Amino acid sequence: MNRAYSRLLPLTLAMLLIGNAHADVSSPSQATPSGTYRTALGGLQFTGSHLETTSNGYTVESGNLMGKDGVAGGMVVVRSPDGAVTAFIEREDGRGILQVDTEGKRTFSQDVDQVFPRNHEIDQPVQNSNSVDAYAPDNMNYIDALVGFTAKALAAREVDPMAFALGQMEWVNLSLRNSKVANIELRLAGIRITDEDIPVTTAGLANWQRQLNAQRPHYRHDINVGFSVGGDAGGWAYRPGNSSVNSIHGTSPFKHEMGHNVGGGHCYPNAGDNYKHGYNGGGGFTTNLCGNSRPYYSTPDVTVNGSVIGNAKTANMARLWREQAHRLSSYSPAFEGARLIYVSSQDQARLTVAPAQARLRVGVVARSSDVGPTSLTYGGAGITTLTVKLTDSRGVERPVKLRAQRQVPGCPGQATTMNSYVVCHPVNGGAQFMLSYEKSDNPELPSGWYNGTVELEARNIDDKNWSLPILVSLAVRS
Ligand SMILES: [Zn+2]
Numbered sequence: 001m002n003r004a005y006s007r008l009l010p011l012t013l014a015m016l017l018i019g020n021a022h023a024d025v026s027s028p029s030q031a032t033p034s035g036t037y038r039t040a041l042g043g044l045q046f047t048g049s050h051l052e053t054t055s056n057g058y059t060v061e062s063g064n065l066m067g068k069d070g071v072a073g074g075m076v077v078v079r080s081p082d083g084a085v086t087a088f089i090e091r092e093d094g095r096g097i098l099q100v101d102t103e104g105k106r107t108f109s110q111d112v113d114q115v116f117p118r119n120h121e122i123d124q125p126v127q128n129s130n131s132v133d134a135y136a137p138d139n140m141n142y143i144d145a146l147v148g149f150t151a152k153a154l155a156a157r158e159v160d161p162m163a164f165a166l167g168q169m170e171w172v173n174l175s176l177r178n179s180k181v182a183n184i185e186l187r188l189a190g191i192r193i194t195d196e197d198i199p200v201t202t203a204g205l206a207n208w209q210r211q212l213n214a215q216r217p218h219y220r221h222d223i224n225v226g227f228s229v230g231g232d233a234g235g236w237a238y239r240p241g242n243s244s245v246n247s248i249h250g251t252s253p254f255k256h257e258m259g260h261n262v263g264g265g266h267c268y269p270n271a272g273d274n275y276k277h278g279y280n281g282g283g284g285f286t287t288n289l290c291g292n293s294r295p296y297y298s299t300p301d302v303t304v305n306g307s308v309i310g311n312a313k314t315a316n317m318a319r320l321w322r323e324q325a326h327r328l329s330s331y332s333p334a335f336e337g338a339r340l341i342y343v344s345s346q347d348q349a350r351l352t353v354a355p356a357q358a359r360l361r362v363g364v365v366a367r368s369s370d371v372g373p374t375s376l377t378y379g380g381a382g383i384t385t386l387t388v389k390l391t392d393s394r395g396v397e398r399p400v401k402l403r404a405q406r407q408v409p410g411c412p413g414q415a416t417t418m419n420s421y422v423v424c425h426p427v428n429g430g431a432q433f434m435l436s437y438e439k440s441d442n443p444e445l446p447s448g449w450y451n452g453t454v455e456l457e458a459r460n461i462d463d464k465n466w467s468l469p470i471l472v473s474l475a476v477r478s
Helices: 010-018 151-157 161-178 202-213 253-262 317-328
Strands: 045-053 059-067 070-079 085-091 094-100 106-110 121-123 141-150 184-194 223-228 235-239 243-247 280-282 299-304 307-309 338-343 349-354 362-366 384-391 397-407 431-436 449-460 463-477
Touching: 045 161, 059 085, 059 161, 070 161, 085 161, 141 151, 141 161, 141 202, 141 317, 151 184, 151 223, 161 184, 161 223, 161 253, 161 338, 184 202, 184 317, 184 338, 184 449, 202 223, 202 235, 202 243, 223 253, 235 253, 243 253, 253 317, 280 307, 299 317, 338 349, 338 431, 349 362, 349 449, 349 463, 362 397, 362 431, 384 463, 397 463, 431 449
Parallel strands: 121 235, 141 184, 141 223, 184 463, 223 243, 338 463
Antiparallel strands: 045 059, 059 070, 070 085, 085 094, 094 106, 235 243, 299 307, 349 431, 362 449, 384 397, 384 449, 397 431, 449 463
């Protein structure tokens, strides 16, 4: 099977299946106004080189920070659907996270300096050394990440978990683009939040790996990423491997730890006489594994500020990424459908399941009647109650009630039950799916975090052959 085809973006998939590739699915992505973060950049210029809106409505933007001598840092800006901004800023004299809430209130949270101890990666036996052959540069290799947070870590830095997780993925993607590694991309597959304290230690790494690996049949992800607080390092990772634990107090520890998962060591010859290292370019320019000061993986093929940022014999992480992409994207088969990630700190999660298109009558159903309605209906305004079994931090399973609705673009104020296929006017059509959690719907639920997944399906009443599976990741606090 052609990997690239099987891993198309959900929206593109929906459009292809519905058969109108020219449908306007959403307004074009808009960059966050530079006035939002300018004062935090210390005179550096942001060269936003990448801008996208995720299917969940978050906008992700990234690029380098330019000073008078060239590349002097990097920035990732994530904007939530309600307009709150989380900007991750990396520059020589200040690393931190700027948050601007929906009322315009600004908070800058400086990183707490965390060392990467000399040997904070745990070597693992290499299982498949010939994966070089499997890398097909013309096909996308998507690496889907399940991200876990401890409640203690979120309390320590008070970040929006969705924005933080998307931002950490983007630091790696920015580094790959900067280093001209094409067709490898990290994606967020789900978020879990635990009341258990899992620190940034080797035991914490093993704990995150055990817990998140156990969830693979449900989230269909490839790599495990934990964000924690406390412990003895900025991060720990298996080398090579697919798990890391990272300090929430870093702006971008994960792009370093991910380099270890790929199989890299620090600066040559930390990992032996080979090319699997980061690179120190001098003048404060270091790549992710050998200093972690700029969003780059070492490569002899890229020149920055007048210097090559790698060496074919001693520092070529770009090569190692290409060799390991197949392994890293193959821990689970690709989920063929759309993902919706809901954390109950958001008012509501929203997913476009069918593009705005005249007379396109699409609704969403449950796969099991224990969860919710399993067929489409000619229904009107209203709310569907979904009942989903989620587990607490000790593994106890509880039924949790969620609110689900559907909105047709161009039919404002007329959110229907999720399984309705009614459109307000023949010129309207398409569907957005909305999900939320209300404490008042769950008066019996003991306090704490509950996590899990549920599978739903979008259907078209006029085309029995079309459906779009929806895999929902849920992290709910009672
Ligand atoms: Zn390291």
